[in-house]
Amino acid sequence: MKGLLIPTAYVLFFSLLIGCGKTTTISSNMELTGKWQLDSIVQEDVIIKKPATTKGVMDIGLNFKEKGELEGTTSTNILTGFYETAQQNTIQLGGGGTERAETSWGNLFVNALPNVNLYDLKANKLILYYDNGNQLIFSRVQ
Template sequence: MRNFNLWAVLLLLPLLAGCGKTATTITTDVDKELTGKWQLEKVIEENDTINKPSGKNGLYDVSLTFKEKGELEATSSTNYLTGFYETAQLNAIHLGGDGTEREETAWGNAFVNALPNVNIYDLKSNNRLVLFYNNNSQLIFNRVQ
């Protein structure tokens, strides 16, 4: 009986050792298409279209960078944000994170206020990304990298 217990422990040891490991994130084809830097060019809210203001020193450069394994970086007009993204079937997306809290320009506010409400994305063939929020409002990006 003593030999049986020893063999049972030896056989189960690899299984027990594997229980503490974390799961590896699998990158989907959609994640690969999103990966890279995207610059905000236009915001559409209800029937109002707001184009990126022209400005000096990159003050109005608002961007999202989708990294591998669901990591997300964003820059608004005055703040830097880090977080995560998750994609699902039917172009569903969830964004989340936190960042600095300096006063924003109106352009930066449009981005920062919309970001938590984004729930659908559409990748266009011309290197454009549209993020939908609050029914049919849109953040429209061009691929930078």
């Protein structure tokens, strides 16, 4: 009897996982795939615009690749990692890179990125939400 209970529990769990579409994880989202450049950050209803380009400072951006791969640039560093999206516009980002010599703009981005949990796509704009409604607002590149 005990030997039958464990396989039955696995079948039941797997059936529930498949049957409930709202929890199915999608490794990538074709509309999200591509390069995005950070335009502004909204923190506590204050809009912080992208500063003027400075020599030696990169544009901050993310490149969502197929199969859940993620690449990005901060103001002075490179990021690599992964992303996963699910229904209801949830998103999980992970990965890392160095944080050497970041500008204040770069630090805002680097500190916000691990807390992103929702996204929204609108007419070549990507909004990543974090920490109770704060936003990273990107424009599609290319």
